[in-house]
Amino acid sequence: MKVESKEQILGAAVKLIQEGKEPADITVRDIAAEANVQLGLINYHFRTKDELMYQAVGVLRYKLASNIFTKDKDKNAYMRFREMLIEICDMSVKYSQYMRFTVEYELTKAEIVVPQYIIPLIREIYATGSGGGKVSETSIRIKAYEIISILQLIFFRAKDMSNYLGFDVLDYDRMVEVIDTILNDHFPNH
Numbered sequence: 001m002k003v004e005s006k007e008q009i010l011g012a013a014v015k016l017i018q019e020g021k022e023p024a025d026i027t028v029r030d031i032a033a034e035a036n037v038q039l040g041l042i043n044y045h046f047r048t049k050d051e052l053m054y055q056a057v058g059v060l061r062y063k064l065a066s067n068i069f070t071k072d073k074d075k076n077a078y079m080r081f082r083e084m085l086i087e088i089c090d091m092s093v094k095y096s097q098y099m100r101f102t103v104e105y106e107l108t109k110a111e112i113v114v115p116q117y118i119i120p121l122i123r124e125i126y127a128t129g130s131g132g133g134k135v136s137e138t139s140i141r142i143k144a145y146e147i148i149s150i151l152q153l154i155f156f157r158a159k160d161m162s163n164y165l166g167f168d169v170l171d172y173d174r175m176v177e178v179i180d181t182i183l184n185d186h187f188p189n190h
Helices: 002-018 028-035 039-045 049-070 077-094 096-108 114-127 137-156 158-165 172-186
Strands: none
Touching: 002 028, 002 039, 002 049, 028 039, 028 049, 039 049, 049 077, 049 096, 049 114, 077 096, 077 114, 077 137, 077 172, 096 137, 114 137, 137 158, 137 172
8 A cells, every 4th residue: 555655646747847847836635635645645755745746757757768778779779878868858858847856956965866767778888889899887887877966957957958059948949059069068979
């Protein structure tokens, strides 16, 4: 029952996010009502509303990452990785009101999770030789963290980054340009 109620609560929070509600407008009472659970269960499973919302956005990211890993297996790892980053960044634009909050939470309070989504693809890029040669596990993990953290920073400070770069980083085509630039810097031999 405990696991089921936690999943119900997470599912309810995800649903409210997908409905496009502002983070500040979603209350724990709204989530409890949507999940059809008592308010106390939210406090039991999650220390804070921030933690709950962070985990709910994580569910959305995980689903997106899982879809990338299961589709287009005929494409090389670099292209699947590029598409994953584009889709994750596109999701970040779609749910921008949550991304600022979740990036701040992730950088200051949460365990380092998001870079772990991309580690398998980075490993595969190097295993196929298109990453520029054999590298250590430490190097792969640092590369994953660098790529994710720069993208997080770009979306966290989108207005400032747009001013700095001279274009709107949230515009889809420009976002793809930024991703391609980051990937070309990290994988020049793709």
